[in-house]
Amino acid sequence: MISLQNQIILITGASSGIGTACAKVFAGAGARLILAARRLERLQELAANLRGEFGTETYLLQLDVRDRLAVESAISSLPNAWSEIDILINNAGLSRGLDKLHEGSFTDWEEMIDTNIKGLLYLTRYVVPGMVKRDRGHVVNIGSIAGHQTYPNGNVYCGTKAAVRAISEGLKQDLLGTPVRVTSVDPGMVETEFSDVRFHGDSDRAKKVYQGVQPLTPEDVADVIFFCTTRSPHVNINEVVLMPVDQASATLVNRRT
Template identity: 50%
Template sequence: MNKIVFITGATSGFGEACALQFAEAGYDIIINGRREDRLKQLKKDLEEKFSVRVLSLPFDVSNRDAVFSAVDGIAGDWRNINVLINNAGLALGRDFFDEADLDEWDTMMDTNVKGLLYVSRAVLPLMISQNKGHIINLGSVAAKEVYERGNVYCASKFAVDALSKSMRIDLLRHNIKVTAIHPGAAETEFSLVRFKGDAAKANAVYNGFKPLTAKDVADVIFYCTTVPEHVCINDLVICPSQQADAIYFHKE
């Protein structure tokens, strides 16, 4: 029987790259996202290219009832989840604190923090019943330093950092690993979403240096799940070589 990985936010970026990476390694894949058309296409692509099983679960991670209903409805051996990748998340806006949009604040906190909490809490009983599992939480370099006009996005990722540490401690007794992955600048849909579809602003973020790709991050995530059973990578920051942290870059 193949191992099973559950990936939230699988319709683009790190999530989609992880789905491809794990499917290539022979995992059966549970994919989640809000865009059902993209989930349907991804399911088709994974099944045809890698001959693995794929279960599609379209729901919004910030909707608590939808999360628990979807996970409770998982049947049969699909319940034997080995790896959960809490990837769903986003940034909205780059505004000064006193000028920011409150709805955007709510969306970031609901998705980046509450979504991670809901999905983890829903999936954990399935891992606990096996007395094993591995949870990967996608943070950010913004979880390590606060930068100007980052306010609530940074706060949400600081929360992911703290929750990952807390989960690691609390889940020791269940033999469940927890790893926080904190990527730096990566060329995905992230900036396009942050700047509300303004491609010029989004592309300018990556001028003057070579950013990470989604596959770079997926490679690291996969590696963290394949270390020996007695090894756990608790916390990992990955940046382009021309980026030191959330603030400092060398651009040419």
């Protein structure tokens, strides 16, 4: 098992859900954290909590991963003490809408494509060269069961997560011959702000997604990510698909009520 003491971990989408859960589990292991998200106040609150509980050193980036120039600037201007990133967790992602493809919103499509695919690519492109140069590193991409199984009205979101899966596979192949590892962690139902975002803040509709089901928690997913990143250096866990016991596929869910 690899020690993460003093390793530098960059987490995108760190202000909520799986990103926040990752920050906590890695803080507990003694890592130093670069926390990136659009909502700076949430990052500041998280950083204060981590400092109080674990004494964690943090560096905050108010960042929209869709903005390539902002990503380039953020990575290139990291202080020397924070520039050698050991682990990149590409967690920033979202779903917008649940419409038939021929009735979908162009704005929703662009937000999903720009965040889930292009944002992930931007961070990877600017961070991984340093990993290759230093002969160490690990990229963890947060995918989804939607990247394995398309479901009705999921069209573009499923397409973006299928892209994440393909990009992860391609990156692993391109890094062959280096010690840099690549993992895709692909959860099913996780109770986060995901559904609130998908339904544009309609919390009543969002709650129905998890009604009668015990979904995964962000901590469950963070635990799997932590496991993947702490294996022996010669071990690469390529892909993990995890779902709650109440879910058998993207569309098969056992509801108790």
